[in-house]
Amino acid sequence: MSETVWLFMHIPKTAGTSLRQVLSREYKEKGGLETVYEPSQVDLGPNQKEAKVYLGHFRYGFHSHFNKNTRYISFMRRPEDQAWSHYNYLNSLHRLPSEIKDFGDFLHHPYGNNLQLRFISGIEHIDGKEWEVVEIAKENISRDFAFIAPIEEYNKALLLLKRKLGWHRNPVYQLANVQQQKPMLSQADYSMANSVLQPEIDLYHFVINRFASEYLQDNHSNLDLEIFNFENKAFRLLDPYYVRLKSFFRLDSKNS
Numbered sequence: 001m002s003e004t005v006w007l008f009m010h011i012p013k014t015a016g017t018s019l020r021q022v023l024s025r026e027y028k029e030k031g032g033l034e035t036v037y038e039p040s041q042v043d044l045g046p047n048q049k050e051a052k053v054y055l056g057h058f059r060y061g062f063h064s065h066f067n068k069n070t071r072y073i074s075f076m077r078r079p080e081d082q083a084w085s086h087y088n089y090l091n092s093l094h095r096l097p098s099e100i101k102d103f104g105d106f107l108h109h110p111y112g113n114n115l116q117l118r119f120i121s122g123i124e125h126i127d128g129k130e131w132e133v134v135e136i137a138k139e140n141i142s143r144d145f146a147f148i149a150p151i152e153e154y155n156k157a158l159l160l161l162k163r164k165l166g167w168h169r170n171p172v173y174q175l176a177n178v179q180q181q182k183p184m185l186s187q188a189d190y191s192m193a194n195s196v197l198q199p200e201i202d203l204y205h206f207v208i209n210r211f212a213s214e215y216l217q218d219n220h221s222n223l224d225l226e227i228f229n230f231e232n233k234a235f236r237l238l239d240p241y242y243v244r245l246k247s248f249f250r251l252d253s254k255n256s
Helices: 016-027 039-044 079-092 103-107 115-121 130-144 151-165 187-196 198-217 222-255
Strands: 005-009 033-036 053-056 070-076 145-150
Touching: 005 016, 016 033, 016 053, 070 115, 070 130, 070 151, 070 198, 079 103, 079 115, 079 187, 079 198, 103 187, 115 130, 115 198, 130 145, 130 198, 145 151, 145 198, 151 198, 151 222, 187 198
Parallel strands: 005 053, 005 070, 033 053, 070 145
Antiparallel strands: none
16 A cells, blocks of 8 residues: 555644644655645645645545545534634634624634534535534544544644654644634623534534544553643743744854
């Protein structure tokens, strides 16, 4: 069997920008990381088909562009939080369609209506068949996903991915693309999202249970996680200074 091509499916607002830091360090000298975010790239396939790792806003079905063995890797987020974060992020960039006036409109728009379910199922038009699509998404995960985890267990998931994929570098990261002034999700908006997103919530619990089982089966320890949490905090504090120093010495060597 040919070497596996890893397809990191980045569902919006599920820590994909932070993950890109980890993947860029790990794969920059080992076949390359291709990022696929432009619609033309997703629709027509990647520009660089020899890369071993792809990260982007592609949905299930992207593997059809490859004549190679492919496996998906992805993260999900609690559906109410993902929808709220995505709504506020697009709103802050003034990128919401004019027909969306509030969060309720967003939940019934393709940007917000069970978006994670549609990514994983690969089916865009799910109205009236949401529960059927949930089962298709579960089948996709069981058959074609090497790994999927809730971002609420992000550090645990990164450690497990490191072992699973044989990463040589520590998967430390800076928090990225995080809104600092995002409004709190009110109880009314939470209840509304919880009602609309029930199919996706069912899929989310499927992912939680699958990840919990996989994590328990892995040869891990709580000490590993504690050490990684400490290392990641240190990285967040020191990395900006390290980057500045590296840039300074690079410039100084050019001027000498």
